[in-house]
Amino acid sequence: MNDTAKTVLEVKDLKITFRLPTGDVHAIRGLDLSLEENEVLALVGESGSGKSVGVKSFMGILPENAVIESGEAVFHDGNETIDLLKIKEAVRRRTVNGSRIAMIFQDPMTSLNPTLSIGSQLITVLRSHDKMPKKAAYARGIELLREVGITDPERTMGQYPHQLSGGMRQRVVIAIALSQNPKLLICDEPTTALDVTIQERILDLLQSIQRARGLSIIFITHNLGVVSKIADRVAVMYAGKIIETGTVFDIFYDPRHPYTWGLLSAVPELSGGKSELYSIPGTPPDLSKEIVGDAFAPRNPYALAVDFKAEPPLFRLSNTHYAATWLADPRAPKTEMPKELKERIERMKQEAKDYAEG
């Protein structure tokens, strides 16, 4: 990330509430996010932390009962700026969805229309933007399928989703998402529903496409292994807010928020680790109630008295590293991360070093 990098997406103070019969649920409570050109940002957090809801608002596909209370999500394209939260539906469809931002979903089994052949689905998408003739759309479809690593695209064009394996379907889904040359691709846990071996290949594919096309990617996941492989930068979400953000190195080697400590400690380790797997005590807060102080405080063994009274701001730790915890305040007592985690990070560093030295 050099200083001349251009910002693609800037989200400020996004608040989204779900209106439920039982009351309002504040799923996103002030989300700030920025993404640069050519950058892969991983959005990490537990289920219910608001990862998916946030990005769905950029695409205009929030459920009916979700209300955007405040905030902006500005997309920069050359000299043009578009507030994704305020544009009209018809304009969004013509100028944003597909052509500037596209999104793929978790389950490739349900992401394709079961009653249309792969070819028809690709051709339909291609022709809904440009009025290209069917033949040209077919040729472009073949090209796209090649790009996502399908070896016999002519055959695949004539097949139906149920005839393809999960990995193949996810490739087709990626081809559909890329069909209008978007600048930003949002991936909502695209490998979670796949076999581990296939996961790896889809990640490789996304990475090579990202490099070849110079895409920006927002990658939502709860798998930290995936994060270390694909991301440049990581944003950790908790209870509808970002609580720590930094480069992959910042987050993996120098985490500062107790929640991030917990997340990292909860990753199973193959070598040298303890046999018992760590899990963060307690459950995420009830977002239908007002939250006073730090949302993580009740589960946080390192919580200070102030954590229960006032919400911590996002403290700047370096040019790239920010954390929303009072522990980062200069007045706070010096608190180290848990010993086990520290040893673990040392091992990780050593392994990386050994690996680099061959």
Add this chain to the structure above:
Amino acid sequence: MGRYLRRRILISVAILFVILLVLFLLMQLMPGSPFNDAKLTAEQVASLKESYGLDQPVIVQFFRYIGNMLRGDFGVSYSIAPNTPITTLLVTRFPVTLRIGFMSLVFGTLAGVVLGLVTAFFRSKVVKVIFNFMVLLGIAVPSYLFAIFLSWTLGYKWNLFPLLYDFRSPTYSSIMPVMAMSFSVMAVIGQFTRSEAEDVMKSDYVLLARCAGMKSSTIMVKYILRNSLIPVVTVMAGLLVSLLTGSLVIEKMFAVPGIGGLLTTAISSNDYSVVIALSFVYSALYIIVMLLLDIVYCIVDPRIRLGGKPE
């Protein structure tokens, strides 16, 4: 697909055979005989029975019946229209029932699909409340009550349609019976279409299409309509059969000369052969409709048509 169809047809034939057997045995359990007439002496009844072959053991009667039926001969009526071949009765009356049934199905389905889709698509609360009210009414109110209401208003008060079926204008006089019967069809199909369409609209593939910038009209036709109507076809088949059998009361109310009225008369006058023939036709109809439905399914849904497994 060919093997699948052959198997389905064989099973259907077997089912029909069992139905016929059960019908035959049930007829034996009915009290009295077709010749319940005080004026007939015991000898006369015996000779009548002999001439129709009713003195033979049931098993003989059964196989003789099947043999005749395969040649298209359902026997003759014993009491309601003595000695008239049942085939003749069927040929004149069955088309009337079929036509009214089909018209109700087509009309009710079209109205239901449109209503269901509109309600699924518009987020307005008012539309949803009106829709729910209509569905509730259509499902809860029996069709004969609705028929009485129509007769009173459209038929008697405003004199728009004939109160009774008229041979000279079959289409015109079918309108009221069709309306009475299609209301519940509309409610059932509407409810079903709506919930299917709402599910499909929330599906990942519709979201993916929206995220890729596909036109809403294209999504509507190629994605939502297509995928939400496939399950509706199943419901339609069941409805068709219940329309044909359920038209018994409506046929009576509007004096429609269909087979519904014929069946009720036949049952009350112990006309075995007519009851068996009509019940059999109803069952056969149901089985044939289900078979056709499977074939239609094969055509619309590639998952069944191609029967493919992931590679």
